[in-house]
Amino acid sequence: MLFLAKKLQRILPFYYGWVVVAASGSAVFARMAPNITTLTIFILPLSQQFGWSRTLISGSVSAGALAALVLSPAVGWAIDRFGARPVLVISVLILGLAMTSMAWATVPLTFYLAFAAARVVFHTSAPIGASTVSARWFIKKRGRAIGAIFLCGAIGGLVFTMLSAQMIEHFSMKTAWLSIGFVVFVVSLAPTLLLVVERPEDMGLLPDYERPNESPSEGDETTPQPNISMSLAENDSWTLTEAMRTKAFWILFFMGMVMFCVNTGTNVHIGAFYRDQGLSLTIAAVAISFSWLVSAFGSVGWGWVLEKIEARHAYSMVFVILGVSTMYLLTVDGTAGALVAAALIGSVSSGSNVIISIMYANYYGRNSLGRIRGVSETGVLLGQATGPLLAGILFDSRGSYTFVFLLFAGIALACSMIVLKAKTPVRPVSMNTGLNSGTLSEGQTQN
Template sequence: MNRLSKRLPFYYGWVIVLSAGLSMFVRNAAGSLTIAVFVYPMEADLGWSRTEIAGAASLGGLLSIVGAPVTGWACDKFGVRWVLLVGVFLLGITTISLSWATLLVTFYAAFGFGRLLFTGPIPIGASVVVSRWFVKMRGRVNGILFFCHAVGMAVFPYVAFIFIQSRGWQQAWILLGAMVWLFALLPVLVFIRQSPEDVGLLPDGDTAHQSDDEVTQVNSEEPRWNVKEAIGTKSLWLLAIGTGFLYLIQSGTNMHQGAYFIDQGLSLKISALAVSGSGVMAGVGTLAWGWLSEKVPVRFAFAAVALVIAVSIGLFPQADTNIEALIYAGLFGVGVAGMLVVPPVAYADYFGRSSLGAIRGVTESMLAGGQAIGAVLSGYVFDVTGTYMSAFYGFAVLGGITVLMGLSAKRPLK
């Protein structure tokens, strides 16, 4: 691998980005937009309530609160390649097993574990490894990484919809599981490496041609925080809790938006298009947010993300026509794109590469908690009130609070 990395006509870090991006693409087998397409047929076939279905996603979030720190530690201890490889392999198994999960307890076990993989090993490992291979272009490569995820957000729900229409929801889960293995297993196994230094390279690809003094200056400017130091800063917790709030909103919306648009009198096709369209806009948005996070202080980018999410979710209660559903879902997708891209860039920029896996393991617990609460909260509000309106307006207020938290998260100083 050392020989290959040095013989390529381009920086090997781009191979890392592609391989990690494929793992992010396939994680959508357990995505909230994907399960949103399954809610109606599974509800009708099995007689489960929406709260019960959403509860499986919340279980995965709760498991991730404990699992995320272990994942972050494992990324630093054993290497990202093995974390991603195990994550992708197990995700394929859990997705296929959902075809037989006709009892609520088996559904919770399978999808809950799939959500654990969705929120833990795969995104932590992928974002940590690309942030180690790139420093100056960190915003852009994280944008590309989460663009791959956003493509999956668009592709997996619509492919699931097609499979459900042609084969039924049970066969659809099997086909999605096969897609996970087909796209990601081999690239992760063969190409992922922990850091550029492991193959005799330096971050960003162009620093190898600099003088020793220039390289020393770049290295000395990079922040180096260990986990204990990082968790003692106010900025870490403002970012972590704020990100948790954004994921609460995202989970509480994505999990239910397909069913919500149908409740609003729109067709199943328009509902599926709105859900997939949200993923398409997220894909476009990831690249823009990655660029923005390099051009402005990252806390301003974070606040802008929260503002877009707050505004878009505040518009959801007005969506009772086809065009409104498509526009508001698309705007929400743009906000979700920023939520995916900007926090990983902020953690790496603020705290450096040396202990990034362990630091991300700590912060992802907040993310997982938000996801766990959001999905079941929206389902509960619907089951009690018969509408999602109170949940959506509450999410808009929470998004406004997160804007202020982001603005307050200044770069920490030792």
């Protein structure tokens, strides 16, 4: 596979890292097949055809989060140990098979097993693998690279939401599940298998655009030397143990938990909420799909913003938007209101994905990023497991989403202040013994 990559690098007029971003981004596209906005299209048809409650259906999201919670550290270890490419390829295979098998999941047990398997890929291997390998190819342009990856995810969310709605409305749920599985295989399997390369150093390159194997021009003393650059790349990274000793790690851990508790808890039920408000299935799908359109542009926009301002300030902005959007849902009673809410929700979805990925990479470097993300993702998973189930229980007990949305909005606004405490960690001198005097690690900033 490396032979093909090197051949493409000689032919292409741009840096091969962008090919890696596109190839790994295809897995993030496929990852959106079992996304909550896809499931929300199925909630009403599933409850009508099989008599399942909304709590039972939304519980499948929690089951997937709990399964991923157990596997996430192992996935992070596998990415660092074996590489992102094999993990992404296996993930696409599992995801495609799981989504296809949903066509025959007619009892809760088989539904939970298939959907939980797909959600493990959604939560862990696809986003962690794609963002980790891209972060290894870019430092200066990391914001744009990670933003492009989640742009692919936003496009996937749009495609799978509309595909689900159209297949259900014009054919059947079984056709919808089979169509989703087919798209996963077609779009993502070949790119992840053939085009993903673990590190730029494997191709004689350096992060962003450097080529260490180029001969320096005569008298040019500024051309980077490969041995120096490679040494810095190895020393710019924190280990998992070092990262877990910092306050920033645990703030990000718990903020990720809250962000996805509120965001996932709201989004799992938003399709059913729109239907309760009198919107048709098609209008509900359009509104949800519009949120993915906003998320697509937002992914690139947030990536650009993160190259201009501190990530913790951007994260605080996302929490504010999350709180405002959740309260605003209580006023939605028509198409226009649903589209405004969708725009706010799309901005939150793109911002949370991009910012979290970039903060961990910027704070803790490249080498152990898979392990660090694998552990930190357990906080996100706890939130995603709790939010939908809590929202479902409160709805079933109260008969409306009013209390749920008010509770979630208050939590989000409080966290907009707390996340500002997640300042860039500075490594103690004892951790930097391998660095030359005056050299800054990738996880540090100049004051």
